[in-house]
Amino acid sequence: MRLARRGCLMPGIHFVNTEHRSNFGKLLIQFGSYQDREYAAACYVLAHPESYRKVKWASYRVTV
Incomplete structure (x- = not known):
């Protein structure tokens, strides 16, 4: 996925991997x-x- 195409407001960030x-x-x-x-x-x-x-993603629900 290209993050820049999505309009992310954090250009030039570093990822460890x-x-x-x-x-x-x-x-x-x-x-x-x-x-x-x-x-x-x-x-x-x-x-x-x-x-x-460390996060149990299966049990987490997003409410926006």
Whole structure:
């Protein structure tokens, strides 16, 4: 997925690996946070593989 095409407000960010980038893209979609810099920043931190693995995503529901 191309994050730039979605209009993400965090250009030039660094990912530790491809898993981090992939997780970030998934979270941006899940939370609809392409246009909100603060949500995108939270998704970036949570997308780090060490953090992402600790969340039980199957039991989590998004309410927007």
